[in-house]
Ligand SMILES: *[C@@H]1O[C@H](CO)[C@@H](O)[C@H](O)[C@H]1NC(C)=O
Ligand SMILES: *[C@@H]1O[C@H](CO)[C@@H](O)[C@H](O)[C@H]1NC(C)=O
Ligand SMILES: *[C@@H]1O[C@H](CO)[C@@H](O)[C@H](O)[C@H]1NC(C)=O
Ligand SMILES: *[C@@H]1O[C@H](CO)[C@@H](O)[C@H](O)[C@H]1NC(C)=O
């Protein structure tokens with residue numbers, strides 16, 4: 647019986663901070679010059695952080711600075727499920743993601759700046775990526791123009807890593823989840839359980855998955871709103887970390903399905919979700935608005951270079967509407 651890797655993802659925040667030590671210069675030496683047009687017309691950017699992180703974390707907040715320095719001053723909103731950073735962090739582990747996404751929908755729709763913008767851009771780190779996609783599919787008000795996700799679990803997670811010795815938190819949840827990934831406690835309260843997907847156990851997944859089976863439109867009855875909203879994206883860029891060993895399988899970042907025994911990778915384009923276009927991915931791909939990008943390194947080992955490239959490509963105002 648498989649249990650969930652949610653403790654495996656615990657070090658994400660730490661790794662993330664490591665990528666942005668305070669003493670490191672914010673601008674990489676090889677970056678392009680700072681944009682200096684007085685009135686930036688970039689769309690506001692919303693960022694949804696990953697498991698174990700919180701919206702006020704230094705590493706995360708430094709993204710806004712890097713963004714301003716790279717493409718000009720831009721309104722950045724860090725998605726949070728609670729104003730208290732510690733409670734916001736807890737909500738990355740515990741909660742019903744249906745309700746979490748709904749809260750974010752309400753927050754963005756009532757935000758004084760975001761709600762009045764013609765559209766927003768969105769950046770999702772790890773699980774924040776598939777949650778932002780849920781936002782697009784279910785709410786999309788304000789509408790997302792470009793969606794960029796780093797190391798996200800778009801096709802779920804199927805395996806877990808062993809607990810480190812003496813990690814009581816890991817051991818505790820491992821005990822809870824063992825044999826009970828599909829119970830209402832797990833699906834209603836444990837966040838990573840809600841994007842757990844074992845290709846060998848699709849029946850339970852389709853019956854009980856509280857988030858992923860729904861937003862991937864994998865059940866018999868499809869929600870056409872999800873499909874239509876995804877088609878409204880200008881660009882959807884998915885980054886996979888080349889050496890990601892935290893997310894199993896890492897190819898989930900590209901919506902690939904990986905056979906848990908043979909490790910054979912079935913690419914998105916070979917899957918029904920694409921061929922029958924359940925959530926607009928085929929449409930976006932054919933319009934050249936779906937992008938598959940590789941990032942060097944392990945899970946969330948972001949370099950300033952990869953971020954500035956992404957900012958220039960997807961969040962700078964000139965790139966809007968350029969559908970090649
Ligand atoms: C960007 O914002 C900073 C801080 O608010 C301000 O000093 C600077 O003049 C702004 N730059 C532009 C180009 O508007
Ligand atoms: C970036 O620019 C925006 C818009 O002017 C400003 O509100 C924000 O404070 C700036 N962020 C940083 C970190 O300077
Ligand atoms: C489809 O999703 C939309 C947006 O979340 C929701 O309002 C609607 O009720 C859903 N339709 C069905 C048939 O579930
Ligand atoms: C999560 O919340 C939604 C909305 O309240 C509810 O319909 C659903 O049953 C909950 N899921 C679980 C597994 O408790």
Ligand SMILES: *[C@@H]1O[C@H](CO)[C@@H](O)[C@H](O)[C@H]1NC(C)=O
Pocket residue numbers: 845846905906907908
């Ligand atoms: C995975 O591969 C094994 C061995 O090739 C095969 O027996 C099994 O049916 C495959 N599973 C799925 C879900 O395709």
